[in-house]
Amino acid sequence: MVLIYIDQAEQEIKKASFEAVSYGAALAKQLGTNAEALLLGTVKDNVADLGKYGASKVHQVSNDALNHFDARVNATVISEAAKTLGATVVVFAHNVNGKAVAPAVAVKLGAGIVTGACALPKTDAGFIVTKTVFSGKAFASIQIDTPIKVISINQNSFGAIVSEGNAEVSPLAITVPSSNLKITSVDKIQGEVPLTEANLVVSGGRGLKGPENWGILLDLAKALGASTACSRPVSDSDWRPHHEHVGQTGLQIAPNLYIAIGISGAIQHLAGVNRSKTIVVINKDPEAPFFKAADYGVVGDAFEVVPALTAAILKSKG
Amino acid sequence: MKILVCISKTPDTTAKIAFTEGNTKFDENGVQWIINPYDEWYSLVRAIELKEKDASVTIHLVTVGGADTEPIIRKALALGGDEAIRVNNTSNDSLVVAQEIAAIAKEGAYDLVLTGKETIDYNSASIGSMLCALLDHNFVSSAVKLEIAGNTATITREIEGGEETCETALPVIISCQKGMAEQRIPNMRGIMAARTKPLKVVEASITTATTSIKNFDLPPAKSGVKLVDAGNMDELVRLLKEEAKVI
Ligand SMILES: Cc1cc2nc3c(=O)[nH]c(=O)nc-3n(C[C@H](O)[C@H](O)[C@H](O)COP(=O)(O)OP(=O)(O)OC[C@H]3O[C@@H](n4cnc5c(N)ncnc54)[C@H](O)[C@@H]3O)c2cc1C
Ligand SMILES: Nc1ncnc2c1ncn2[C@@H]1O[C@H](COP(=O)(O)O)[C@@H](O)[C@H]1O
Numbered sequence: 283m284v285l286i287y288i289d290q291a292e293q294e295i296k297k298a299s300f301e302a303v304s305y306g307a308a309l310a311k312q313l314g315t316n317a318e319a320l321l322l323g324t325v326k327d328n329v330a331d332l333g334k335y336g337a338s339k340v341h342q343v344s345n346d347a348l349n350h351f352d353a354r355v356n357a358t359v360i361s362e363a364a365k366t367l368g369a370t371v372v373v374f375a376h377n378v379n380g381k382a383v384a385p386a387v388a389v390k391l392g393a394g395i396v397t398g399a400c401a402l403p404k405t406d407a408g409f410i411v412t413k414t415v416f417s418g419k420a421f422a423s424i425q426i427d428t429p430i431k432v433i434s435i436n437q438n439s440f441g442a443i444v445s446e447g448n449a450e451v452s453p454l455a456i457t458v459p460s461s462n463l464k465i466t467s468v469d470k471i472q473g474e475v476p477l478t479e480a481n482l483v484v485s486g487g488r489g490l491k492g493p494e495n496w497g498i499l500l501d502l503a504k505a506l507g508a509s510t511a512c513s514r515p516v517s518d519s520d521w522r523p524h525h526e527h528v529g530q531t532g533l534q535i536a537p538n539l540y541i542a543i544g545i546s547g548a549i550q551h552l553a554g555v556n557r558s559k560t561i562v563v564i565n566k567d568p569e570a571p572f573f574k575a576a577d578y579g580v581v582g583d584a585f586e587v588v589p590a591l592t593a594a595i596l597k598s599k600g
Numbered sequence: 601m602k603i604l605v606c607i608s609k610t611p612d613t614t615a616k617i618a619f620t621e622g623n624t625k626f627d628e629n630g631v632q633w634i635i636n637p638y639d640e641w642y643s644l645v646r647a648i649e650l651k652e653k654d655a656s657v658t659i660h661l662v663t664v665g666g667a668d669t670e671p672i673i674r675k676a677l678a679l680g681g682d683e684a685i686r687v688n689n690t691s692n693d694s695l696v697v698a699q700e701i702a703a704i705a706k707e708g709a710y711d712l713v714l715t716g717k718e719t720i721d722y723n724s725a726s727i728g729s730m731l732c733a734l735l736d737h738n739f740v741s742s743a744v745k746l747e748i749a750g751n752t753a754t755i756t757r758e759i760e761g762g763e764e765t766c767e768t769a770l771p772v773i774i775s776c777q778k779g780m781a782e783q784r785i786p787n788m789r790g791i792m793a794a795r796t797k798p799l800k801v802v803e804a805s806i807t808t809a810t811t812s813i814k815n816f817d818l819p820p821a822k823s824g825v826k827l828v829d830a831g832n833m834d835e836l837v838r839l840l841k842e843e844a845k846v847i
Contacts, residue, residue, distance in 0.1 A: 296760065352738070353729060353732055353738075353739040353740070353741065354732050354737070354738050354739055357729075357732065357733055376725075378741065378742055378757075378758060378759055378760055379759075381725045381729070382728075382739065382742070382775075383729060385724075385726035385727075385728075385730045386729040386732045386733035386739070388726075388810075389695065389733035389734055390733050392810075393810070394695070394810030395694070395695075395811070396811065397723075397725055397726055410814055414723065415723055415816070416720070416723075417720055417723060419819075420617050420817065420818050421817045421818075421819065422722070422815075422816050423813070423814045423815050423816075423817070424811050424812070424813050424814065425814050426810065426811050427809070427810055462738065462768060462769060463738050463740070463766050463767070464766060464767045465764060465765070465766045466765050466766060467764070468759070468763075468764045469763045469764075470762035471761055471762050476760040476761030477761075478760055479761070481846075482847065506847060525758075525762075525763075527778065530613055530637070531637055531641075531777075531778055539844070539847065549613065550613050550614075553613070553720075559846065560840070560844040560846045562836070563825070574822070574825070575822060576822070577825065577826065578825065578826050578827075578828055578840070578844075579825040579826070579827045579828070580827070580828050580829075580830050580833075580836065581827065581830065583830075586830065587833070590830075593833070594833035594836070594837045595837055595847070597834070598838075598841070
């Protein structure tokens with residue numbers, strides 16, 4: 283059985299978990315077994331809806347203490363559940379919590395693990411998982427040599443596949459160790475889609491010259507319903523908040539559309555965005571390295587091109 | 601307080617990524633090796649800052665790797681570690697590396713074990729979480745802030761779309777990223793001092809790997825950028841809608 287961990291924050295299922303269920307369901311089909319989900323705590327979502335993504339069952343450990351993520355506690359509960367249920371593969375989303383807990387679960391299960399998988403494993407001979415390495419600059423195919431396997435899947439690399447279905451929800455009794463980690467505050471950036479979950483991202487670099495010029499970028503983002511990002515020098519100079527920094531040392535994102543405005547495309551910047559499905563580059567320098575990584579390019583002055591693009595988008599929306 | 605900082609060696613961020621031996625090995629030809637940026641800029645520098653505030657803090661560094669990691673460890677000592685331990689194991693299986701580090705961590709009874717968020721070559725983001733299971737200590741990942749007062753650590757970590765702050769008693773394992781500290785450059789005094797700081801070599805004790813790399817691939821080359829005239833943004837919108845189907 284393939285067991286998929288459902289990550290939740292503030293009692294809402296994280297978007298990345300739906301994709302993990304779709305991945306787990308496809309893998310289960312390939313292995314001729316079934317896909318079951320594991321939810322810790324209680325959520326506002328309709329849990330049976332996980333069936334739409336391919337889970338036949340949801341095992342729920344409905345202990346409210348589990349509504350706050352604690353890597354040590356969650357790892358214990360997940361590995362006990364996996365043992366009780368007889369899971370042979372445990373799948374996680376490679377999001378913040380998935381990264382924190384999947385390797386610990388692997389240790390507890392004596393399982394080999396591949397983190398950041400980007401495709402279904404090859405299972406005809408052995409069990410070989412492909413993952414991105416060198417910050418998206420290459421792929422590695424890694425064989426897992428243990429009977430139980432753990433995989434975490436890169437966000438937006440497989441896609442959430444929705445169809446019909448209702449999962450049977452069944453309570454699971456697992457002893458929950460007490461947490462000795464006290465959460466004292468949670469600060470969410472209001473009203474924005476988290477960058478790692480965004481489908482559309484508009485990003486600005488030093489070419490925009492200063493924070494006072496960000497209005498044209500924000501207008502474009504608003505017209506598209508996109509989230510905003512920036513290059514490292516921009517956040518280092520405090521033109522934009524640090525949580526917008528993408529790249530090797532910032533966030534790694536993989537949206538469907540990434541629009542880079544006045545960003546040269548240094549290798550360290552590309553490392554954070556090269557998994558985007560479609561890349562649009564707007565730069566006044568036709569020699570900017572970013573054009574080599576782009577699908578669509580506009581050579582021109584951002585201060586003219588960006589407002590024109592915003593107008594064209596608004597016009598197309600009618 | 602005793603801090604253990606995990607130091608790994610990675611290719612320089614601009615290194616050419618190529619493979620040899622039928623795409624089964626990373627081509628190390630001409631590659632410059634650096635301390636993994638997350639280890640150097642964030643976890644190590646934060647440990648040094650804690651020591652600057654409280655002279656009773658000791659900082660030990662651990663690396664799991666061959667003799668070729670020693671220049672990296674010396675640089676880390678030059679930045680401010682007190683002593684270093686190298687476990688002579690060249691495995692790149694995360695579980696092997698984590699078990700070697702766990703053995704060192706147990707023996708030294710550290711209050712704080714710091715790792716980077718991930719290495720920039722294999723991007724596993726696994727060692728901290730594995731140490732959590734192996735040592736049964738609390739683990740806070742992707743931390744952007746760390747304060748210590750007495751026996752309590754206050755840690756802020758990144759979550760999707762924001763930050764979360766928690767408190768926990770020591771010992772704790774923390775994986776660090778941007779925000780923790782600012783990059784530093786070793787000074788002459790540090791470089792001189794590093795030459796005589798202890799660097800202990802411990803033989804490998806873990807040999808059973810759970811995974812093995814079969815081969816590497818480079819992503820297919822982009823088919824080439826399609827340029828759109830700066831005066832024709834309607835065309836770009838059309839392409840994004842009809843061709844790329846992303847808006
Ligand atoms: C170890 C390491 C890690 C790093 N990590 C990161 C990281 O995570 N993320 C990151 O982004 N960087 C990172 N960097 C920095 C990176 O190397 C580059 O310096 C940085 O990405 C450059 O930012 P930029 O493109 O905004 O600025 P610049 O390189 O200065 O580029 C500005 C661009 O704007 C264009 N431009 C100027 N005026 C206009 C105009 N009016 N209209 C349109 N275009 C215009 C220019 O032609 C130029 O291409 C890292 C560096 C190192 C050494
Ligand atoms: N060989 C190693 N020796 C010491 N520390 C390591 C080693 N590999 C990884 N680490 C630590 O674990 C962190 C995460 O690495 P990884 O899980 O491999 O992505 C790194 O930033 C280091 O702090």
